[in-house]
Amino acid sequence: MSEHLPSVLFVCVHNAGRSQMAAAFLAHLAGGAVEVRSAGSAPADDVNPAAVEAMAEVGVDMSASRPKPLTADAVRASDVVITMGCGDTCPVFPGKRYLDWRLDDPAGQGVAAVRPIRDEIEQLVRGLLAELGVATAP
Numbered sequence: 001m002s003e004h005l006p007s008v009l010f011v012c013v014h015n016a017g018r019s020q021m022a023a024a025f026l027a028h029l030a031g032g033a034v035e036v037r038s039a040g041s042a043p044a045d046d047v048n049p050a051a052v053e054a055m056a057e058v059g060v061d062m063s064a065s066r067p068k069p070l071t072a073d074a075v076r077a078s079d080v081v082i083t084m085g086c087g088d089t090c091p092v093f094p095g096k097r098y099l100d101w102r103l104d105d106p107a108g109q110g111v112a113a114v115r116p117i118r119d120e121i122e123q124l125v126r127g128l129l130a131e132l133g134v135a136t137a138p
Helices: 018-030 047-056 072-076 111-132
Strands: 007-010 035-039 080-083 099-100
Touching: 007 018, 007 072, 018 035, 018 047, 018 111, 047 111
Parallel strands: 007 035, 007 080, 080 099
Antiparallel strands: none
16 A cells, blocks of 8 residues: 655645745655645736746746646645635635645745745745655755
């Protein structure tokens, strides 16, 4: 029987900034030990270029990421659902762990304004990995 990987879903409104950065950090730091998803309740057309640039500065490439719509299946398939300002649009299922990370929205911000958000997300992701008992990549 295969070992169950913990699964985390990051949700924000546009799935263009915060949730994308969180998913990219989690995938980067967990090194495949966590199944990572991200989605938006009203996905944008493209990922925020300032978020892509800010992540590239710390060695995380999310240039190929694309916003995805939030689906009930994505929530159902996840152990932990982390919302970032999507309010009541996230479906709630029994037995899931829900966290709400209150982060500034990087939409329309330049890379200088995105950096502190990126750094806060990295700390939150590292804390989540510690709670999940997942060792982080250097």
